[in-house]
Amino acid sequence: MFEIKSKDGLGRTGILKTGHGTVRTPALMPVIHPGKQTIDVKGPGAEIVITNAYIIYRNPELREKALSDGVHRLIDFDGPIMTDSGSFQLSEYGDIEVENPEIIRFQDEIGTDIGTSLDIPTPPGVSHRRALEEVEVTLERARESIEYRERMMLNAVVQGSTHPDLRRYCASRLAELPVELHPIGAVVPLMESYRYRELVDAVLSSVSELPPSRPRHLMGAGHPMLFALAVSMGCDLFDSAAYILYAEDDRLLSTEGTYKLENLQEMPCSCSVCTDYTPSELMGMDREERRNLIAEHNLHVSFAEIRKVRQAIHDGNLMELVEERCRAHPRLLEGYRRMSEYLDLIEKFEPRSKRSAFFYTGPESLGRVEVHRHLKRVKEHLGERLALVAPSRRPYSSSLPARIGGFSSLRPQSGGPWRVVVVDLPFGIIPLELDQVYPLAQSDAPGIMDLDGEEFLRGLVRDLMDGDAIVDDALCSELGIELPYKYMGEVETTVDDLDRVRMVADYQFGMGAGELLFTDDVRIERSRNTGKIRHIYAGDELICTMRASDGLLVLGAEGAVRLHQGTDYPACRVAVNEESEPFARKGKSVFAKFIIDCDNNIRANDEVLIVNADDELLATGKALLCAEEMMDLNHGQAVKTRKGGF
Amino acid sequence: MFEIKSKDGLGRTGILKTGHGTVRTPALMPVIHPGKQTIDVKGPGAEIVITNAYIIYRNPELREKALSDGVHRLIDFDGPIMTDSGSFQLSEYGDIEVENPEIIRFQDEIGTDIGTSLDIPTPPGVSHRRALEEVEVTLERARESIEYRERMMLNAVVQGSTHPDLRRYCASRLAELPVELHPIGAVVPLMESYRYRELVDAVLSSVSELPPSRPRHLMGAGHPMLFALAVSMGCDLFDSAAYILYAEDDRLLSTEGTYKLENLQEMPCSCSVCTDYTPSELMGMDREERRNLIAEHNLHVSFAEIRKVRQAIHDGNLMELVEERCRAHPRLLEGYRRMSEYLDLIEKFEPRSKRSAFFYTGPESLGRVEVHRHLKRVKEHLGERLALVAPSRRPYSSSLPARIGGFSSLRPQSGGPWRVVVVDLPFGIIPLELDQVYPLAQSDAPGIMDLDGEEFLRGLVRDLMDGDAIVDDALCSELGIELPYKYMGEVETTVDDLDRVRMVADYQFGMGAGELLFTDDVRIERSRNTGKIRHIYAGDELICTMRASDGLLVLGAEGAVRLHQGTDYPACRVAVNEESEPFARKGKSVFAKFIIDCDNNIRANDEVLIVNADDELLATGKALLCAEEMMDLNHGQAVKTRKGGF
Ligand SMILES: [Mg+2]
Numbered sequence A, B: 001m002f003e004i005k006s007k008d009g010l011g012r013t014g015i016l017k018t019g020h021g022t023v024r025t026p027a028l029m030p031v032i033h034p035g036k037q038t039i040d041v042k043g044p045g046a047e048i049v050i051t052n053a054y055i056i057y058r059n060p061e062l063r064e065k066a067l068s069d070g071v072h073r074l075i076d077f078d079g080p081i082m083t084d085s086g087s088f089q090l091s092e093y094g095d096i097e098v099e100n101p102e103i104i105r106f107q108d109e110i111g112t113d114i115g116t117s118l119d120i121p122t123p124p125g126v127s128h129r130r131a132l133e134e135v136e137v138t139l140e141r142a143r144e145s146i147e148y149r150e151r152m153m154l155n156a157v158v159q160g161s162t163h164p165d166l167r168r169y170c171a172s173r174l175a176e177l178p179v180e181l182h183p184i185g186a187v188v189p190l191m192e193s194y195r196y197r198e199l200v201d202a203v204l205s206s207v208s209e210l211p212p213s214r215p216r217h218l219m220g221a222g223h224p225m226l227f228a229l230a231v232s233m234g235c236d237l238f239d240s241a242a243y244i245l246y247a248e249d250d251r252l253l254s255t256e257g258t259y260k261l262e263n264l265q266e267m268p269c270s271c272s273v274c275t276d277y278t279p280s281e282l283m284g285m286d287r288e289e290r291r292n293l294i295a296e297h298n299l300h301v302s303f304a305e306i307r308k309v310r311q312a313i314h315d316g317n318l319m320e321l322v323e324e325r326c327r328a329h330p331r332l333l334e335g336y337r338r339m340s341e342y343l344d345l346i347e348k349f350e351p352r353s354k355r356s357a358f359f360y361t362g363p364e365s366l367g368r369v370e371v372h373r374h375l376k377r378v379k380e381h382l383g384e385r386l387a388l389v390a391p392s393r394r395p396y397s398s399s400l401p402a403r404i405g406g407f408s409s410l411r412p413q414s415g416g417p418w419r420v421v422v423v424d425l426p427f428g429i430i431p432l433e434l435d436q437v438y439p440l441a442q443s444d445a446p447g448i449m450d451l452d453g454e455e456f457l458r459g460l461v462r463d464l465m466d467g468d469a470i471v472d473d474a475l476c477s478e479l480g481i482e483l484p485y486k487y488m489g490e491v492e493t494t495v496d497d498l499d500r501v502r503m504v505a506d507y508q509f510g511m512g513a514g515e516l517l518f519t520d521d522v523r524i525e526r527s528r529n530t531g532k533i534r535h536i537y538a539g540d541e542l543i544c545t546m547r548a549s550d551g552l553l554v555l556g557a558e559g560a561v562r563l564h565q566g567t568d569y570p571a572c573r574v575a576v577n578e579e580s581e582p583f584a585r586k587g588k589s590v591f592a593k594f595i596i597d598c599d600n601n602i603r604a605n606d607e608v609l610i611v612n613a614d615d616e617l618l619a620t621g622k623a624l625l626c627a628e629e630m631m632d633l634n635h636g637q638a639v640k641t642r643k644g645g646f
């Protein structure tokens, strides 16, 4: 059982429930060698571990103990245990001495929480034909495993080598099977040779077809440098043999890369090993003591990074963390840059509002979903006759003078009024009406631009100038634009309250929502403290509240009724089944398993209408999941109901 | 006493010697409140602390104890102690009740290791006139302090507000005084409001005039997010009250920014506090216990970052760390981008070879000294008739086919031979002869370019096409260049060994060195293992060895003689005094204090000739410092002598 708790792009934190307790995801599973383990992995933070069922199966002593006492006693770990099936050995040695049904039955018999079918780990770069043949075997083994497993959860591994179409094919077939988790396999050779661009293609092709309700495990990924990027592609589980393999070789893991002990002058981390010992003290120890301490360091930094990644998802700044981590190596940065080819996929899962500001950290920031989503939507709402101005201090509408002069244009222009639009990084086009809305208000960019930033703004200005537009001198000079006609008038920058709330509504709920919700007779109340718009009423009935944290609208009862009456099913709606209806009416939260239908455009943190199968309005609430997740997940909350009683 | 141990850009690791022991720099000095301290700062890594002499002076009880037992007993710290003089109180309250001579004498009497004169901390943004007046007072107090101090080392603070010319003026006057350290003052308001661009101007203006032989202390900088950037600007000391002030407010420091405890789901670090406690456990504690644990975390992450920064200098990848850290906030990135305005300053201190590869991490990488230095020098050596080709796998000369076709050109071109030049990020122009030389061989860039990268390469190709040049199809299509004339011939890519070693010598020692060192009769030996050029002989006399690690030339005895005879004083030379001459002849290392003159162009890790005042050749060696440091420092090694005996 898997629940999603918080989201950021394709990344999510969740809870994986097993017979031996629950695991917070993203999670790192240290690899435990059955019978050889000397390192404590629980102290640094392991909630789940992975061990190799094939090794146990092949060793008479281990096998007997596992069959009699169970795998938890065998490796002395009382939390959830995942087992691998021997496909690693298959990839290393070309052949193994067990069949799939037998290793599936064995895993179940020794009490594994999560077992794995014996897939074919097709390496990168093989022919399409071979990769396809092996995918078919992998698929057949996954189907077979379902017959043979009894109690354990089942891993069904996505293969397909470096052929994105085969990754998609394999993932989409596996998605139809009743299994619980999906490892993404045979990516270790890509990681070992820094082929991160191909890794991104392999992972995102797989993820695009995998059901969001199942955890995805990036097999063999154990270097903390990679965790943030992998999680931002939708991976939930990692396994680490790296902590001990690197330690054997006197290498220390770090989010910046790998340190060789012999090159260290200083211990480069805040863990207890790094504060208690110096590099030369470690060098002076005997091999095993040194290895264990380095392994302990490796576990500490790895679990700290996993915690930091989970925190970043909760805070909504996972991509900023990725952008930092990807500076560890140009090939990692290349992989991250490649992600901008998957915007449509990522957009489906990207929450509409987050706790953190959007930071421009380089040209890659312009390739983020938030920027593309904004531009697509804002262009619907711009209208004609635009006055493009250079940015002032945020919020722009408070810092701009009431009237501005000094405009010029491509064609002769006369008379007002003009809609004032600020042209600024990272979001490009910000109509003053939207200057307090997330993420436009919650964003920042360096004052010294790079060429991508400059060209992005220049391109937007050029496009907008094709319509009726005037451009202020500051913006022209910043972007090196020369225009033939001076505009002699001045432009007013005051934003009318009604215009503002209507445009926010259009931006948030779709075109037309503004006039629908806010008829000419509404009453707009401002906060006494901040002077900002707070409530919009029809008489004494609350239509909407404008939330201080992100400038977006929260529906009141009257607003919900207006939006429901004025739009057609399924716009802005989450439809629940009969069983759930009385709870929703009472204002109780909606669980994913009761949802029968919803608007495809719903994203996490959207305001939604909760309706029944007959489209009767039951309540309003805030979506916690996106449409695809609502339809796919069967556990956990999907909508936080704000108000029932309709 | 201050020695430089290793260098990277303006950053350096060093040893500061005091009466209470030595300190490794860069160092973080936790602020100790006299009489109130409850936190152990030594455990997490403090080697030096700072406390406030004015607070001690003003409190009768503390004052008496300090005067009778000394400040070390008073605050119970047996390592070096720096004291501040009350200028912080001056900046906060506008007035204090002590004069400069009195507080200087007091600091000396209580046994401070490093005392501070009572400077005027002029805030940012004040008029030039006021800032200048206050700088004059600050300068006068610094001069006065020298009269009154007896034993302690003395801090002389650079002021000048946000006027770079006044920072330079103040620093250049202070540089003339016999003091030991230079705080850079009144920058806290800039840091508090994220005005990092102005911080960069203030710091680099100051550093440009400060003697490299004295540690610089960025006063009030205690956030680990900033350490890497500050060190890369030449700062050696930081003081942190942040660890306790942030803890008082339930805030946790991190290199990615600041976490508020109430927003934490997870402890985001590997320190013992973060592994032993959860956020909710901390929230449940009483205030003081919680504060102390958060302060402990804050110290752990701060000292870990200081260690990581020192390691990065040693490894020669400080700028890569800076580029990662600056993604924590767009204003930090803006500050870093501003640094490219100070290339001439940084270049003087940038080592010529480092242990680490150069990573392209974004457009800022093109603004780094290494790129500018390379382009300036390589353009002297290119000659005419260039065949520009797209990059293959590194080293290019091994992966390019022996003959390439498919070129075109701006003007009709005919016949060979052509010098093959690879056009690639980050270094732009790489003649095949130099493709194994640092940093060209030790570099990497993402395969997906940003616009700055593209435009950089396009600009170089355009410039080179003005001469006689042909460009291959792959490069034209990658950069979107169309050329009118097809070139029908093919281009040979084989590099002649003699051409290679001569070009490396020219690149390394300056134009003409190649023919001077490597006459037509030299014998070139290759490594049996790698097949790479290893030794170049004249008969049995070793001229040079080509170092495997960076492809640069190490002078043998014959090479040293040839270079010495063929060049004029002071080219490539470090001149030592009589006292040092016999040691140098014996191959002992040269200490900075014995150096009487040197070539201004010497940079750390250059091969140099060691001569006496009469320009007699004594030895050869590797510079550990740059020219300016050699002339200014009086402690530590300056040249690691390789071979004496001349
Ligand atoms: Mg459902």
Ligand SMILES: [Mg+2]
Pocket (backbone or CB within 6 Å): B592, B593, B594, B595, B630, B631, B632, B633, B634
């Ligand atoms: Mg000297």
Ligand SMILES: [Zn+2]
Pocket (backbone or CB within 6 Å): A268, A269, A270, A271, A272, A273, A274, A275, A297, A298, A300, A301, B270
């Ligand atoms: Zn550590």
Ligand SMILES: [Zn+2]
Pocket (backbone or CB within 6 Å): A270, B268, B269, B270, B271, B272, B273, B274, B297, B298, B300, B301
């Ligand atoms: Zn911590």
